[in-house]
Amino acid sequence: MEKDTKNIILAAAKEVFTKKGFAGARMQEIADQAGINKGLLHYYFKSKNALFNAVFFEIFDAVSPELNDILSAKDTDVLTKIGQFVDRYMEVLLKNPFFISHVVCELNRDPNRLISSMLKGGKIPNPVPFLVQLQQEAQEGKIKETDPFQLMISIVSLCAFPFVGRPVMELILDMETQDFLELMERRKDWIKQFVQDGLRP
Amino acid sequence: MEKDTKNIILAAAKEVFTKKGFAGARMQEIADQAGINKGLLHYYFKSKNALFNAVFFEIFDAVSPELNDILSAKDTDVLTKIGQFVDRYMEVLLKNPFFISHVVCELNRDPNRLISSMLKGGKIPNPVPFLVQLQQEAQEGKIKETDPFQLMISIVSLCAFPFVGRPVMELILDMETQDFLELMERRKDWIKQFVQDGLRP
DNA sequence: GTCTATATCGGGATAGAC
DNA sequence: GTCTATCCCGATATAGAC
Incomplete structure (x- = not known):
């Protein structure tokens, strides 16, 4: 389910960035929100910057x-x-x-x-x-x-x-x-x- | 010059917080901007939060x-x-x-x-x-x-x-x-x- | 009051098993 | 593709000399 996971991550990131701002957002929190782990975040987006x-x-x-x-x-x-x-x-x-x-x-x-x-x-x-x-x-x-x-x-x-x-x-x-x-x-x-x-x- | 230093710090903090936001601001940068060192920041304001x-x-x-x-x-x-x-x-x-x-x-x-x-x-x-x-x-x-x-x-x-x-x-x-x-x-x-x-x- | 040095920790990023 | 474990830098905060 590559496409789904990516979209789930995007939705989770949107929510967390929105609430916390770029510097305030935690990759861990985005991972939690998406129901996955930090490693997988970096698999789809090579950095926090790219995700944002x-x-x-x-x-x-x-x-x-x-x-x-x-x-x-x-x-x-x-x-x-x-x-x-x-x-x-x-x-x-x-x-x-x-x-x-x-x-x-x-x-x-x-x-x-x-x-x-x-x-x-x-x-x-x-x-x-x-x-x-x-x-x-x-x-x-x-x-x-x-x-x-x-x-x-x-x-x-x-x-x-x-x-x-x-x-x-x-x-x-x-x-x-x-x-x-x-x-x-x-x-x-x-x-x-x-x-x-x-x-x- | 306690009062002066404190005001210098406040002015420097105002500038850095303004540019970087709370999470993005660095105590080091505020200290540099004020022409002092990090230790002195914590002497006047016990935490980053208090300074903000x-x-x-x-x-x-x-x-x-x-x-x-x-x-x-x-x-x-x-x-x-x-x-x-x-x-x-x-x-x-x-x-x-x-x-x-x-x-x-x-x-x-x-x-x-x-x-x-x-x-x-x-x-x-x-x-x-x-x-x-x-x-x-x-x-x-x-x-x-x-x-x-x-x-x-x-x-x-x-x-x-x-x-x-x-x-x-x-x-x-x-x-x-x-x-x-x-x-x-x-x-x-x-x-x-x-x-x-x-x-x- | 002001400095330097350092303890401590959180978080981004990576390595590697499965 | 997804996970766990870990590296490592950077930043807050503190200890202590002057």
């Missing part, structure tokens, strides 16, 4: 091109694109609610490890077409004039930050993780409405 | 009550409060641009360590007065009706996320850290304007 990269790119490769396509589409106005982007991005975040904080964490710790791999894969999102379109539609008076960089950053922030700040939120707002996920489910529509309101001319 | 907590609370204790006061003030309307909050919060973030990602990272890794200490200090921010006020002013028609939770989360997200997502942003938008900080400086006013626009009735 495998986990990361499994998600990244699936999501990045799709989001890129949404923002680069022709013949779709920006408000529609923003709606599609928020829907899809939040969907991914909800499906992997603990992973993004891990990625953020690793990027801050050792930006080169992930970033050089991302560059190698050549699948870096390209926001330029979307930024240009924002300016165009603003000049046409379809939306309020605003700094496109700041807006792009804000859309991602509104979606992603709650997931990285989840432990604090759960503390301050006194809620369980289940409540948090429901709040995020409702948040999709809230963000779309809020951005749309903010862009009214 | 000291660094965290130096910042947290200074900022948390102040932000709390802004949001709880009487006789100030919500839009003004939001402006003050954004200004002050962004100021702190700009002053410690690498620290929040570290805190987020640690909270996700081991929520209990920091959270139990925060509870012990008794200085947890209390958003309830602000949330109530949001609903009141919405009913009075001063601002658009909206989910107060979602709005509160969004204000914090708009300020904080760029700092945790900085490495990715610098990659995608192809900028240096200096450019990033200037972008954040301008962002203060942008956020205030955007939230205000989004809350127009």
